Amino acid sequence: MNCNDLAKALSEEPQLPLEAQEHVKGCKRCQTLVNTLNTPVATEPLSPATLQQIAEGIAINLRPVIPVAPAGHFFGAFAVIFVSIVTLCVYRMRALAIAVMPPLEAVATLTALAVSTGLVAYSLAHQMIPGSRHRISPRLLPVGIGVLLTIVIAVLFQFQHEQNFWGHAWPCIRVGTPIGVLAAVPFWLILRRGAILSPSMTGATTGLLAGLVGTSVLEIHCPNLDAWHILISHLGVAMLCALAGLSIGLAIEIKGYAVNSLNSNHKGDLA
Amino acid sequence: MSDSPGVSKEMLHQGVTPPVAAANHPQMECGVQANVVPRQSFADLDRWMERYQQADPDAPTALVRALSPALLRFFKSQVASREQADDLLQETWLRIHRVRHTYRPGEPVLPWIYAIARRVRVDGYRRTRRITLREIAMELLPERPAPVRDRNVGPAFDTLVAALPEAQREVVTMLKVGGLTLEEVARATSSTVGAVKQKAHRAYERLRDLLQSGEGAKGAAQ
Numbered sequence: 001m002n003c004n005d006l007a008k009a010l011s012e013e014p015q016l017p018l019e020a021q022e023h024v025k026g027c028k029r030c031q032t033l034v035n036t037l038n039t040p041v042a043t044e045p046l047s048p049a050t051l052q053q054i055a056e057g058i059a060i061n062l063r064p065v066i067p068v069a070p071a072g073h074f075f076g077a078f079a080v081i082f083v084s085i086v087t088l089c090v091y092r093m094r095a096l097a098i099a100v101m102p103p104l105e106a107v108a109t110l111t112a113l114a115v116s117t118g119l120v121a122y123s124l125a126h127q128m129i130p131g132s133r134h135r136i137s138p139r140l141l142p143v144g145i146g147v148l149l150t151i152v153i154a155v156l157f158q159f160q161h162e163q164n165f166w167g168h169a170w171p172c173i174r175v176g177t178p179i180g181v182l183a184a185v186p187f188w189l190i191l192r193r194g195a196i197l198s199p200s201m202t203g204a205t206t207g208l209l210a211g212l213v214g215t216s217v218l219e220i221h222c223p224n225l226d227a228w229h230i231l232i233s234h235l236g237v238a239m240l241c242a243l244a245g246l247s248i249g250l251a252i253e254i255k256g257y258a259v260n261s262l263n264s265n266h267k268g269d270l271a
Numbered sequence: 272m273s274d275s276p277g278v279s280k281e282m283l284h285q286g287v288t289p290p291v292a293a294a295n296h297p298q299m300e301c302g303v304q305a306n307v308v309p310r311q312s313f314a315d316l317d318r319w320m321e322r323y324q325q326a327d328p329d330a331p332t333a334l335v336r337a338l339s340p341a342l343l344r345f346f347k348s349q350v351a352s353r354e355q356a357d358d359l360l361q362e363t364w365l366r367i368h369r370v371r372h373t374y375r376p377g378e379p380v381l382p383w384i385y386a387i388a389r390r391v392r393v394d395g396y397r398r399t400r401r402i403t404l405r406e407i408a409m410e411l412l413p414e415r416p417a418p419v420r421d422r423n424v425g426p427a428f429d430t431l432v433a434a435l436p437e438a439q440r441e442v443v444t445m446l447k448v449g450g451l452t453l454e455e456v457a458r459a460t461s462s463t464v465g466a467v468k469q470k471a472h473r474a475y476e477r478l479r480d481l482l483q484s485g486e487g488a489k490g491a492a493q
Binding site for chain 1: 324325326328331332334335336339340343353357360361364365367368370371372373374375376378379381382383384385386387390394397427428431443447453454457458459461462463466468469471472474475476478479482483
């Protein structure tokens with residue numbers, strides 16, 4: 001065992017294995033490190049009066065609360081809202097893209113969108129509950145989803161030089177963005193049931209999920225199969241909504257509202 | 272006081288530092304507490320959390336006494352002053368009270384608590400920074416005397432981790448001061464176990480380098 005192995009052992013094991021302990025005995029550098037890490041933090045203990053004061057402060061008007069529902073319930077609610085809005089919009093706007101898209105491209109695109117939506121909804125359902133287990137880092141997820149969908153679109157569709165590109169792109173953005181904004185409202189109402197500890201991260205994820213509603217509607221409706229068009233005006237809606245969510249979240253964080261204002265009405269109170 | 276089964280009386284009456292532990296660590300009596308709280312002390316917290324949700328009047332006292340010392344050390348190792356750490360502790364309890372419905376019975380309590388505590392710390396840092404930016408220095412304050420330390424022991428934990436980037440400092444503090452496991456730190460920081468391991472590994476390597484360069488500089492000075 002060498003010094004690098006010791007750093008690894010320290011970061012992986014709560015108790016140093018025998019080998020590592022042997023190494024520490026013989027290595028002055030590592031000995032100093034281990035000793036320092038075990039050096040107590042000098043803090044005057046809290047007085048019983050202070051502890052009592054804090055406890056009494058939170059015990060005033062203590063009312064029973066209903067524990068929040070499991071993450072699976074929220075995941076289900078997000079999925080139902082997503083599917084409902086997409087179905088409603090496609091019913092009104094018609095599925096023109098599916099009619100002209102080759103089956104392989106249609107299946108692959110819709111599968112990629114479904115997987116992305118599932119991952120984002122799963123992450124959001126866990127972000128609502130402090131201390132939840134995340135299998136994918138919520139900070140990296142929006143970026144990862146953006147990259148994944150970009151690759152899928154770039155592989156499946158051809159890049160063409162469209163004349164009047166923005167003339168075709170703008171109507172899609174104008175239709176998709178309000179759908180995203182509309183979807184964000186019920187998502188937000190569900191999010192209020194939990195505790196939003198990181199408004200910027202949750203804002204970006206919520207924005208992305210809402211934007212994916214718009215992107216999905218456009219993917220099913222818009223018959224333009226140019227890769228540039230899909231990337232800019234369809235996937236762009238999701239990215240735009242994610243950025244909007246991030247900006248709102250950052251504004252909330254900077255203003256310092258965070259949990260204070262978002263959860264001030266004690267959602268779970270029974271009384 | 273409650274007489275429910277499984278609730279340790281030491282935890283309620285003496286906070287998280289049981290008398291046996293205090294006897295083994297004489298520093299505790301002179302105001303220095305051991306970093307890591309024994310995990311047995313946290314064994315009943317989930318039950319107390321459930322009772323807190325059911326509005327048991329004994330639950331706030333039990334939880335505050337059990338968790339506050341560890342939370343205070345967590346804040347103290349991340350912020351400069353004791354006053355700030357005290358404020359953050361009080362703010363944490365207020366937020367815990369507001370979002371107590373988001374604790375799910377059966378889930379580990381510590382990651383839930385520390386997830387809230389780290390958010391309070393971040394908000395506190397932002398607030399302090401905003402105030403500091405608007406303040407005009409009217410006069411120089413006398414420097415705070417450095418704590419007297421045994422020369423053979425090495426630098427203090429909080430002094431040493433202050434040199435780390437924020438994310439690494441947070442992970443090391445939760446592991447070494449909060450006594451959380453890798454899984455619990457991952458939950459508290461909304462991260463993955465792999466990412467926490469990586470941060471901890473980098474932090475330990477950096478700390479070792481810092482200690483080595485510090486000793487080298489000391490040797491050269493002598």
